[in-house]
Amino acid sequence: MKVLGIDIGGSAFKGAPVDTKTGRLLAERHRVEIKSPCSLRAGVAAAREIARHFQWKGPVGIGFPGVIQDGRIGAVGNLGDVWVGQSGATLFRRATGCPVRLVNDADAAGLAEMRFGAGRGRKGTVILLTFGTGIGSALFYDGQLVPNAELGHIPWRGKPFERYAAASVRKRARLDWPEWAQRVNVYFATVERLFSPQLIIIGGGVSKKSDKFLKFIRAHARVVPARHQNDAGIVGAAMTWEQ
Structure with a gap:
């Protein structure tokens, strides 16, 4: 399965298409710088730019730096309180025009390492x-x-x-x-x-x-x-x- 993975950090959005069967990036990752805290408008624009960079039309997975429950954003750290209570899945689906799933960013990194990396x-x-x-x-x-x-x-x-x-x-x-x-x-x-x-x-x-x-x-x-x-x-x- 090929999925566009986007990792959101305190200073940038980073993304690339991923082969989820092997854990390999299928292209060089694209990075969009942001300021922290980050406005909703700037964050949505960064995700949109990554999707357009890869001309992406398929599923998108996003690692977000905050508590994620059923696609909704809870407590947030460095990105700012403006994101709290937002339906992140809805925001980024509208931005990219693609189906989107959200997960906590560190949980995402852990999933990768437990399946393909140091924790396997x-x-x-x-x-x-x-x-x-x-x-x-x-x-x-x-x-x-x-x-x-x-x-x-x-x-x-x-x-x-x-x-x-x-x-x-x-x-x-x-x-x-x-x-x-x-x-x-x-x-x-x-x-x-x-x-x-x-x-x-x-x-x-x-x-x-x-x-x-x-x-x-x-x-x-x-x-x-x-x-x-x-x-x-x-x-x-x-x-x-x-x-």
């Missing part, structure tokens, strides 16, 4: 954490997804942990890799106390630079980079049509 065949508790503008998370037990597990919002010193350890914080605070890894270690210690995972998969843009920070990571669980790296969200969004 793994039992027990597996957590995927995407480090970018914020911290997205996907929680699995024996291969089954627990939807909308927003572990980046675990409180730390009165604020969500993602404001302390996201990849965007490393850049903004000008932290070197060991300094940022120390913050991630504090976060991992909390996540491990709560969920006792056997495997932690690191996704998002930093997964392409795992050689710079993994050697500084300390955790009881095995910690590995996402095999699909920053394309996992696109692949997993497309996979919603097989769920």
Whole structure:
């Protein structure tokens, strides 16, 4: 099955056609920059541009950075509260002219990694954490997804942990890799106390630079980079049509 996968982040919409049987992108991904928070008009226009870029007429799967229940958007992080309560499936269907399914963006990345990547065949508790503008998370037990597990919002010193350890914080605070890894270690210690995972998969843009920070990571669980790296969200969004 060929599906257009779109991964929405805090700084861009990224999309590409996906072969959902193999997890392969069928074309070079197309990226549309946005500002965060993002207006409804700008977000809809970005999705429309991606669909037009590929001249797409088939099904579309979208990974959205917020809680998703039956195509409707719940709590939203960096994209902004204007999206809360919207029927995302309806908005993006009108924008693209195609049938659309929505899923939480980190859940999408997790689905891709559990089927085609670092989590394939793994039992027990597996957590995927995407480090970018914020911290997205996907929680699995024996291969089954627990939807909308927003572990980046675990409180730390009165604020969500993602404001302390996201990849965007490393850049903004000008932290070197060991300094940022120390913050991630504090976060991992909390996540491990709560969920006792056997495997932690690191996704998002930093997964392409795992050689710079993994050697500084300390955790009881095995910690590995996402095999699909920053394309996992696109692949997993497309996979919603097989769920």
